[in-house]
Amino acid sequence: xxxxxxxxxxxxxxxxxxxHNLTAKYGLLVNILRAEIDEVGGKMVIEISGKADSIKTGIxxxxxxxxxxxxxxxGVRRDDEACTHCGVCIxxxxxxxxxxxxxxxxxxxxxxxxxxCGVCIDACPPRAMEILI
Amino acid sequence: xxxxxxxxxxxxxxxxxxxxxxxxxxxxxxxxxxxEFKEFVKTNGVKKAxxxxxxxxxxxxxAMCSSGAYFNFGHSDPPIKMQRAWLDDIxxxxxxxxxxxxxxxxxxxxxxNMMHGGAHVIEDLxxxxxxxxxxxxxxxxxxPLKEIDTYVSLKTINxxxxxxxxxxxxxxxxxxNTSGRTMYxxxxxxxxxxxxxxxxxxxxxxxxxxxxxxxxxGIGSRIFLGGGEGFVIWEGTQFNTGVERTPNGVPKRPAGSxxxxxxxxxxxxxxxxxxxxxxxxxxxxxxxxxxIPILDExxxxxxxxxxxxxxxxxxxxxxxxxxxxxxxxxxxxxLGSGEVDIKGRRVPTSPLSSIYKARKIAELLKKxxxxxxxxxxxPVQRLPLDRSPKHLDTRSEKExxx
Numbered sequence: 001x002x003x004x005x006x007x008x009x010x011x012x013x014x015x016x017x018x019x020h021n022l023t024a025k026y027g028l029l030v031n032i033l034r035a036e037i038d039e040v041g042g043k044m045v046i047e048i049s050g051k052a053d054s055i056k057t058g059i060x061x062x063x064x065x066x067x068x069x070x071x072x073x074x075g076v077r078r079d080d081e082a083c084t085h086c087g088v089c090i091x092x093x094x095x096x097x098x099x100x101x102x103x104x105x106x107x108x109x110x111x112x113x114x115x116x117c118g119v120c121i122d123a124c125p126p127r128a129m130e131i132l133i
Numbered sequence: 134x135x136x137x138x139x140x141x142x143x144x145x146x147x148x149x150x151x152x153x154x155x156x157x158x159x160x161x162x163x164x165x166x167x168x169e170f171k172e173f174v175k176t177n178g179v180k181k182a183x184x185x186x187x188x189x190x191x192x193x194x195x196a197m198c199s200s201g202a203y204f205n206f207g208h209s210d211p212p213i214k215m216q217r218a219w220l221d222d223i224x225x226x227x228x229x230x231x232x233x234x235x236x237x238x239x240x241x242x243x244x245x246n247m248m249h250g251g252a253h254v255i256e257d258l259x260x261x262x263x264x265x266x267x268x269x270x271x272x273x274x275x276x277p278l279k280e281i282d283t284y285v286s287l288k289t290i291n292x293x294x295x296x297x298x299x300x301x302x303x304x305x306x307x308x309x310n311t312s313g314r315t316m317y318x319x320x321x322x323x324x325x326x327x328x329x330x331x332x333x334x335x336x337x338x339x340x341x342x343x344x345x346x347x348x349x350x351g352i353g354s355r356i357f358l359g360g361g362e363g364f365v366i367w368e369g370t371q372f373n374t375g376v377e378r379t380p381n382g383v384p385k386r387p388a389g390s391x392x393x394x395x396x397x398x399x400x401x402x403x404x405x406x407x408x409x410x411x412x413x414x415x416x417x418x419x420x421x422x423x424x425i426p427i428l429d430e431x432x433x434x435x436x437x438x439x440x441x442x443x444x445x446x447x448x449x450x451x452x453x454x455x456x457x458x459x460x461x462x463x464x465x466x467x468l469g470s471g472e473v474d475i476k477g478r479r480v481p482t483s484p485l486s487s488i489y490k491a492r493k494i495a496e497l498l499k500k501x502x503x504x505x506x507x508x509x510x511x512p513v514q515r516l517p518l519d520r521s522p523k524h525l526d527t528r529s530e531k532e533x534x535x
Contacts, residue, residue, distance in 0.1 A: 084194065084406055084418055084487045088321045090471075091329035091483035100471070105489040123322040125196065125408035125485075126418065 002049040004033070005059070006075055006116060006133045008068035009042040016065055022048060026058040033115040043133065045072065045116055075116030075133050078109045082128035089120040089129070137374055137382070137518040139346040140431065147429030150349070150511040153187045154426075157502055157509055162187040164424075164502050166495040167338045167436065174437040183433035188502060188509070191343050192357070192422040192494030193335040195486035196408055198319065199299035199370060200238040200417040202255050202397055205291040206266065208232055214276035215268040220254045220285075227268065231276065234268075235296075238417035250415020253407030255295070258287050259359070260402045293397035295359060295405075299369040301421045303341030303389040304445055307332035307468060307482075309460055309475060312451035317412035321485055323450055327460075327475050330447050331483045335491035336440045336465035340423035341389050343436045345382035349425050351512025356393060357422030357498045360404040362507065363395020365423075368516050375521035381434065385444050385462075389516060393421065404490070418487075422494040424502055424509050440465035447475060455524065 007018070014037060022028045028050040035044045048055060062069050085106045089098045097113035098120060100106075118131045156162040163186050165173060170189045174182045208231065215227040218234045222242040225234040238252040254264055263286040272279045287293055308320035309330040316323040321331045336342065344350045354365040369390025376386040397405075404420030427433050444464045448457040461475045472479045501507040 085489040086195070086418075086487045087484040088331065089483070091331070091481035092322055092324060100484075105487075105492060119322075122317075122411040125321075125410055125416075126406055127409060 001052045001055060002047060003055060004045065004047045004072035004112075004115065006070045006072060007044045007046060007062065008070075008133075009037075009044070010066060011039075011041055013066045014042045018062065018065065018067065019046070021061065022058050026050065026054045026061065028054055028058050034117055045075070045133075047115075070133065072111075072114065072116055075131065076111075076114050076118070076120070077130045077132060079128045079130065082126045083107060084126050084128075086125065088125060089123055092119050092123050094119065137346060137378070139348050139518065147183070147432075148187070148427075150426055150428065153428070154509050154511065156187055158505060160503070160505055162502070164188045164190065164499050166492070166499050167191045167343060168492060168495065170436055171337065171439055174433065179430050179433045179437060182437070183427055183430040186427050186433070189343065189425045189427060189436045190422060190495045190498040190502065191338055191340040191425060192420065192491040192498065193301060193339045193486060194404065194418065194420040194490035194494060195333055195335070196319070196410070196416045197297060197300040197419045197421075198239055198416045200295065200297035200419060201236055201251060202293060202295045203229075203233060203235045204285075204293050206232045206234075206285055207289070207291050209278055209281055211277045212275070213268060213270050213278035213281055214273060216270045218266065218268040220251075220266055221249075221257070221264045223249070223251050223254050225251075239415055241414050247412060247414040248409050250407070250409075252415045252417035255397070255417060256402060256405055256407040258293065259397060259400050259405045262286065287398050294394060295363070295397050295400065296366075296394045297419070298392045299371060299390045300393050300419065301340055301369070301391040301423075302334070302387050303339070303345070304384050304443065305333045305387050307445050307447040307463065308450045309447050309480060310451050311449050311460070316450055317410070318450050319410055319413050319416070320450060321410065321483065327478055327480050329483060330468075330473055330475065330480050331485055332445065332447075332465070332468045333485040334445070334465065335486050335488060336443050336469070337438055338488070338491045338495060340421065340425070341391070342383060342438060342443055344423075344425050344432075345378070345384065345435055345438075346518070347389060347516040348432065348435075349428065349512070350391075350423055351515045353510055353513035354423060355508065355510045356395075357420070357494055357507070358393055358395035358400070359397075359419055359421075360401030361395055361399025363393050364510075365391050365512070366394045367392040368520070371522050372517065372520045373522045374518050379442065379444075381438065381442070383438060383443055386446065391421075404494070420490055420494050422498040424498060424507070426509065440469055447473070
């Protein structure tokens, strides 16, 4: 099983070897998709894979360590009414989460592929994309 | 400059514009969208298509920068001759008289973030919203009021008319970026080192690419404009017929364009959309559709054009000069495939023009012609075939008069 998470760290949690522990203690494979840190804490977008039970206990561990955990599905949102389906976003999306449907000619947003990198946000002329993390 | 020639009427046992209009008015015309017509020609050939099909509907939806709207607000009491005016903080041109102003789509507010512009105000009005009108004046004996601060909407405005001087480009340049930094342009976000390429035309669905020598589209043509009806009022600015063309007359570079006008009160937000190109500013996303009468086999052949037959150049926007270097010559079929080859690299592509909306416009126009709601008009004057663009250089008064 695989899942993508957005982790928010306060300065204390920033010093913990969290990704190491997820692997060593819970047997999870961790793929870091995006990471940033500043004076008020840090943010990381990760994909973890492993057994469903291990993912559950891994997430509990993160929460106990004071890390904010959110599903990536809450990362980027598209306003479907505002989207004109121009397709300007499709060539800049690094994970191909935005693709053009060759039959309907509409832009499809595959939320499961989105890593909330935010590259599409300022590229969208009708401002249909919003980053929530 | 190579001379472009077009026939003055139908060639090869054709139908006249009047015949086709009458048939359409009586509900007897065979109307197809550009998509359907191309399929029909593939299966049945040009001869049969010319004989059996009367009208082909085309469409395009994209960022159309040289757009704007003029308004007449009605007179205040006491009256004002607006010298400076703002609609939702966007400056509108008040150098007309009294209560007429023109709001440009790309005009921006003073916030310096280049996010909100005239196009957004135009969309808000089309959505039925009220916008804040502020105006100042010198005050005269006949127009004593010095300032006004009020709200207006399409319900309170006398005339609200979209009047665009350059829309509906016949073909357009494509863009990429060889520099080491992301460039923010009117062609969208161009990633460094040929990270992507963007293009902006509905290609085979685009009105002027289906009538490459402007045989049927001209001044006075009734068109679908922003969800309502409008007219072609003149050649678009920068109209350029001097570009290289295919043997069928299809230009390989940006060529003709249209100046258009229509009642904003008829338009819908689905086809009138305020857009923001980061660090470029605001522009108007607009839908235009034009019906093309199939006068003869030449016209059928022109409307049978497909993305494989239409080409353009990808220019390097890293070079910030008037003439940019060409990186590659490509067809719209290649651009539409999702990636193109530039200097041996596979570069992902993005359209800026919504094919989804272009197709929808062609469909809507077809339905409204078939129902007799949309009445086609024959141009009262043809678009020119002899225009080449002049450049703006720094010159002396004497040089300017040469």
